Amino acid sequence: MRILKTITFTGAIALAIASCSAPKGIVSTNPAKIDVRPFKTTKLSDTQLQRWSHFDLDKDTVPGMSVDRAYAELLKGKKGTKVVVGVVDSGVDIEHEDLQGEIWNNPKEIAGNKKDDDNNGYVDDIHGWNFLGDADNEQLELTRIVKKGNDGSVQFENAKAELEHKTAELAPQKQQLDFILAGDKAVADYLKKKDYTAEDAKKIQTTDQALSQYKAMMVQILTSTPRAEFDAQMQEYKDYVYDQVNYNLNTSFDGRKIVGDNPNDINDTKYGNNNVIGPKKDGAKHGTHVAGIIAAVRGNNKGGDGIASNNVQIMAVRAVPNGDEYDKDIALAIRYAVDNGAKVINGSFGKGFSPNKQWVYDAIKYAASKDVLFVHAAGNDAEDIDTAPNFPNDADGKNPEYADNVITIGALNYEYGPGLMADFSNYGKENVDVFAPGVKIYATTPNNTYEYLQGTSMASPNVAGVAALIRSYYPSLTASQVKHILMDSGTELTTPINLAGSEGKTQTTLAAISKTGKIVNAYNALILAEKLAKK
16 A cells, blocks of 8 residues: 655754645536636635635635535535445544544444344444454555565566665665664653753763763754653654555565464455454544544534545445555455445555556456445645556556546646645546645544545545535436546646646646546536536
């Protein structure tokens, strides 16, 4: 799972790391008007930032999805039907205070009787299913390919080269991380105080050259970064680096033995359990955040507001580990969600190698046959996925799409202007359909907490939420129709923007890097949905 690691270092830490209502027609934001207006320069307040993805570009000059406007002008006084949204992810904290009443309950299953009451093959699957059992960490798919040995394939050679590249790239990061951690420990040991400040460190008098060097570094860091912030950032970076060293890029690691199945046999389906949170709540952070973007209770003064809360039920399907997901788990997770009533599935995952991709393609086709929309994150590598491998997708290369129920989402920043495109987002004229908010998205995290996270992983559930709204209020519309409504009704922008990964050196437009050149607009989508539903 190529989840974006949101590690934003401040001040000296960055230096240290671097050195080492329904009108008759769609009332769309006028592109000609927008593209000549001055860019918004006023900094968003904390309250505004927490819900920027709900804002309206024309009214607020913030490139949100016009969700608040849709609720105020189009949905007020209306009642929709409940739509089940399958969240195929790392697990969901279904006990979270801001998701209560929003979690799917299997009406055919009796809780706790240890029987498969609905005969679907999954015992006591009350809120979904956990295809990973007690497993948490995993290798990247490329690591697994290399581990299997040289089979003479191009896939092996590409995986081997990529593994070597990633390992080499990681080495200096680990070296610099270890140096900072060692410096922090050395100063803390000398002062006999773990939570020391820059002023504390300045008082150290020593002739020890190494300690003097550590002191200077920590004084510089803590002068610009509060201690608590430093600790949080370093813990996140430590987790990121050592997860790669110990699990993701480690050919000796075997995370699958905990599950007990054969991941290369699609017919071996009797595995996993009903603990949709997972073995550790903290491990469900990504999935809980995704679920909150879609469904967190609106207007309860707790955390953020879900795009489609009160209109959805979240079905939690745990199939994405800390590492790359197995094709088998994803294929079975999609089929599980479809068979148990999901009308929208969010997939905030992806990888560059997919040995059994046909299993996933077949599952997506099955979803299409059952009228289920699959919303997928484009990925966070700042790459053109028309050429760079990115799985799953809805086409092999540039061939015609094999299913019309998949919509792929790129990520937007909250500042309208040259920096509109998230600097990590993948893109593709053929393979990315639309863009949606994906930077600094505030939503639920485990244990009744809330955080900002970012990635196309966050852009995707923003769109899944809008899709769920459409299916809630206009249930006669098909998955394919909903997909095209989302694409056709978006706000088209022509202003030049910085291409992700180019560090501002390359300018492009949304039309050049996506199929529609548009950003998702819930207000417009609901208007178009009503028109189509009336027909």
